[in-house]
Amino acid sequence: MTVSESDHLDVERIREDFPILDREFDGTPLVYLDNGATSQKPDQVIDAISEYYRTYNANVHRGLHHLSQEASIAYEEAHDTVADFIGAEGREEIVFTKNxxxxxxxxxxxxxLRELGPGDEVVLTEMEHHASLVTWQQICERTGAEDKYIRIDDEGRLDMDHARELITDDTQMVSAVHVSNTLGTINPVSELADIAHDHDAYIFVDGAQSVPTRPVDVQAIDADFLAFSGHKMCGPTGSGVLYGKRHLLEEMEPFLYGGDMIEKVTFEESRWNELPWKFEAGTPNIAQGIGLAEACDYLDDIGMESIARHENELAQYALERFAEFDDVETFGPPVGEKRGGLVSFNIDSVHAHDLSSIINDYAVAIRAGDHCTQPLHDKLGVAATARASFYIYNTREEIDVLIDAIDDARQIFG
Structure with a gap:
């Protein structure tokens, strides 16, 4: 539908689905290159959310009236759609969260909190997002477990020999980002899963930058847990997913307590609901879940293989253009190596925030900062980087606009 015979994306056709891309600032068309932070939303997703609020807005699992039944069915089927999208066995393995x-x-x-204690280890990577790094760091502090970090090499790849040294029989959990939101590195999470499982450890895959941009099959990579956010994949904000192997989710206690996550409550005790509702306490993000399912269908129609190819091509082209400047440093795998659709970079003697501000004058939206990877930036020896991140509606011509804006910024800063 949106893929041409050459198996390249029909980007001009795709762009028609995104109304925000028609915006201009002082007569200059928007160039949106901040997709690693959040993607834009197509009409199909916007319409699905609007239809829920306009025609069958009601709480789920609580009423026998027509609207509640329609909402409940749509919300439950949204879990089925997401399960199919990532290759899970069924809705029981899909917990909707907010991110x-x-x-x-x-x-x-x-x-x-229940399983870790002194003598246990959690192994992460040096390129982890704060969502992973800070969370497990704090849990280790509370439980007495130790957090360890797999090194990266000078080009932003994981040192897999070091991974084999760190992951031992004391390791209980390996938490690894699938695609780095700073480096664009695509990590071998399936290999990490094999190493973890050889030591009877679990693996948690951060799929925030991978699920939106490439085919991800949780059974093929043998992930025990995997997480991602809907807002990075054409879905609404406030929509997120936790995948977990069914037997693990069944063994775990709930994270939140309250309505809908219970089966029976007495003054003496409570029994929990079946999966996945056991982990979805209270009124859930109904519209967001329905919108996320629509986003999955939208991306499926385009084709995840084609999306991954398109992103890599844009990243390679951006790296080639950046190489034209001798005062621009890029981070992550070099030209010719497959990577996620983003490039982080710096200009000598120009702070990333100043660069981003100048580029914004050209209606080009990029990210500047530490991208929620402060320890990684410390290792790279920089306080911040600028980041251009691409998606299904971006073009080479937009990268040319970015390069022209960067060239002008170089002149301004001398």
Whole structure:
């Protein structure tokens, strides 16, 4: 539908689905290159959310009237759609949260606080997002477990020999980002899963930057847990997913307590609801879940293989253009190596925030800062980086606009 015979994205056709891309600032068309932070939303997702509020807005699992039944069915089927999208066995393995961070915390609190103790280890990578790093760091402080970090090399790849040294029989959990939101590195999470499982440890995969941009099959990579956010994949904000193997979710205690997550309550005790509702206490983000399912269908229609190819091509082109400047440093895998659709960079003697501000004058939206990876930036020896991140509606011509804006910024800063 949106893929041409050459298996490249029909980007111009896709762009028609995103009304925000028609915006201009002082007559200059918007160039949106901050997709690693959040993606834009197509009409199909906006319409699905609007239809819920306009035609069958009601609480789920609580009423026998028509609206509640329609809402309940749509919300439950949204879990089915997401399960199919990532290759889970069924809706029982799909817990709706509000974002990747909440999913990380759910496992850390519901599993980590009960299972970890002195002598146990949690192994992470040096490129972890704060959602993973801070969460497990704090859980280790509370339980007496130790957090360890797999090194990265000079080009932002994981040192897998070091991973094999760190992951031992004392390791209980390995938490690894699938695609780095700063470096664009695509980590071998399936290999990490094998190493973890050889030591009877679990693996938690942060899929915030991978699920929106490439095919991810949780059974193929043998992830025990995987998390991602809907707002990075054409879905609404406030929509997130925790995937967990069914037997692990069944063994875990709830993270939140209250309505809908219970089966029976007496003054003496409570029994929990079946999966996944056991972990979805209170009124859930109904519209967001329905919108997320629509986003999954939208991306499926385009084709995740084609999306991954498109992002890599844009990243490679951006790296080639950046190489034209001798005062621009890029971070992560070099030209020619497959990577996620983003490039972090700096200009000599120009702070990333100043650069981003100048580029914004050209209606080009990029990210500047530490991208919630402060320890990684410390290792790289920089306080901040600028980041251009691409998605299904971006073009080479937009990268050319970015390069022209950067060239002008270089002249301004001398």
């Amino acid at each position: 990747t961070t909440e999913s990380e915390n759910l496992v850390a609190y519901a599993w980590g």
